[in-house]
Structure formats: structure tokens, C-alpha cells
Amino acid sequence: MTVEAQQNKTDHPCFTQPEDASVKVWRYMDLAKFIWTLENQKLYMSRLDMLSDPHEGSTPKLMAKLRDHQFHALGADQLVVDMPRINQRVARSTYVNCWHMGNAESEAMWRLYCPGENGVAIQTTYSSLVNSISADKYCYIGAVTYIDYESQAFPHGNLYYASMHKRLSFEHEREIRLVKIMSEYCGLQSGDGPGGITIDWPLETAAHAIFVNPYAPAYYYEVVQSVVKRIATNLENRVFWSQMKASPVY
Numbered sequence: 583m584t585v586e587a588q589q590n591k592t593d594h595p596c597f598t599q600p601e602d603a604s605v606k607v608w609r610y611m612d613l614a615k616f617i618w619t620l621e622n623q624k625l626y627m628s629r630l631d632m633l634s635d636p637h638e639g640s641t642p643k644l645m646a647k648l649r650d651h652q653f654h655a656l657g658a659d660q661l662v663v664d665m666p667r668i669n670q671r672v673a674r675s676t677y678v679n680c681w682h683m684g685n686a687e688s689e690a691m692w693r694l695y696c697p698g699e700n701g702v703a704i705q706t707t708y709s710s711l712v713n714s715i716s717a718d719k720y721c722y723i724g725a726v727t728y729i730d731y732e733s734q735a736f737p738h739g740n741l742y743y744a745s746m747h748k749r750l751s752f753e754h755e756r757e758i759r760l761v762k763i764m765s766e767y768c769g770l771q772s773g774d775g776p777g778g779i780t781i782d783w784p785l786e787t788a789a790h791a792i793f794v795n796p797y798a799p800a801y802y803y804e805v806v807q808s809v810v811k812r813i814a815t816n817l818e819n820r821v822f823w824s825q826m827k828a829s830p831v832y
């Protein structure tokens with residue numbers, strides 16, 4: 583990765599960077615999604631407005647109120663009507679891929695994203711994740727900022743700010759987010775973008791470890807090992823039981 587490419591990924595004003603680029607990041611997923619990722623060597627990016635939180639890509643109430651007041655004061659009443667529609671179009675043109683940041687596994691993330699005692703977590707570091715997407719100059723990365731959408735606001739003037747802020751209720755996610763805006767779908771007259779897109783991702787070099795759900799039965803670990811050995815032999819020695827499965831010492 584060139585120095586210029588590194589700066590493009592980490593110097594964008596909308597994308598807050600972790601203080602420590604060596605911090606671990608985790609992507610928790612079920613086995614089907616993991617196999618798809620192995621076979622395709624790609625990351626799936628979901629359309630922002632199709633995520634579970636209906637406030638994704640929305641405008642904080644205080645910010646919207648001030649914005650509408652300014653438009654009315656300028657005699658631009660039509661913008662009061664158009665801006666919500668424009669922002670919704672941007673959300674339907676924005677694609678994200680989400681990771682959890684933290685040097686330890688998260689029991690909450692296992693429960694949220696790998697229910698039913700199955701699934702795996704791909705673990706790498708933030709700097710490795712940045713390097714792994716260097717080939718896509720339109721894909722940016724940073725840490726999500728959590729604010730009170732009733733009383734706080736985020737900066738305006740850039741389409742990416744809305745996708746890099748979430749409500750305080752989601753602060754436990756400690757999310758690292760990859761974001762890509764497909765500008766061809768942003769116009770009010772354009773159709774919606776697809777429900778998801780993919781970007782190339784060299785999993786065999788980017789993934790530092792694959793952890794198996796600590797609540798899974800013993801055979802499940804063997805299944806994951808077998809799948810990895812068949813599809814991505816170079817990862818075979820990077821499959822481990824979750825560290826949460828360690829027996830207690832009394």
C-alpha cells in the first residue's frame with residue numbers, strides 16, 4: 583500500500599481513526615456467511631437503509647430543526663421539503679461493512695451476531711484491515727461516533743457524516759465501519775441501489791485468526807476446520823476455539 587493510498591483511507595475528515603492502529607477488530611458471522619467469504623474472497627457491504635436500526639443515515643433532531651430554520655430564513659422553503667428526501671436517497675446509495683473494535687472478544691457480539699451457538703469471528707487488526715481495502719479508492723474506513731440524536735449534532739457539508747454517526751444506544755458495538763457511496767444512485771430521480779455490493783478482500787492474508795463460537799458443540803469446531811482446510815489451506819493453522827471457552831481455574 584502506498585503512502586498516498588494510506589493517507590486517502592485515514593485522513594478523510596468524516597472518518598475518525600483509532601488512537602492505536604494495532605487494535606484488534608472482529609467480524610462476527612454465521613457459518614454460511616463465513617463460507618461465502620472464504621470462497622469469494624470478498625466482503626459484503628449492506629445498503630445503509632436496510633440495516634436493523636431505522637435511524638441509520640438519518641439527521642439528529644436538533645440539527646434538522648436548525649437546518650429547516652435556516653432554509654426558511656433564506657426563503658428556500660422547497661429545500662425544507664427536499665432535504666429529507668435527498669438524505670434518504672443518500673442512505674439508499676450508501677453501503678457499509680461493520681466490525682467490532684477491541685483487544686478482547688465480546689460475549690455480547692457472539693450473542694448478537696452468532697445466535698444459536700454457531701458462527702465464527704474473523705479477527706485482524708485495524709491497520710491490516712485498512713491495508714486490505716487499499717485497492718478500492720472509493721471505500722473509506724473509520725470508527726463510528728455515538729451521539730445523542732435528541733440534543734447533539736454532527737458536522738454538515740459532507741455526505742459521509744451521516745453514515746459515520748449512530749445513537750448512543752449502540753455505543754456497545756464499538757463499530758469500525760467500511761463505507762462506500764455509489765453516487766449513481768444518489769439522485770432523486772434515480773432508482774434504488776441494490777441491497778448489497780461486494781468488494782475484493784484477501785481473507786487469507788488479512789485474517790489473523792478465525793475463532794469458533796465458545797458455545798458451539800465440539801463437532802462444530804471440526805466442521806469449521808474442515809471447511810477452512812478445503813477452501814483456504816493457508817488459514818488452517820489460524821482456526822482456534824474462542825478464548826472464552828477456556829476452563830476456569832479455582
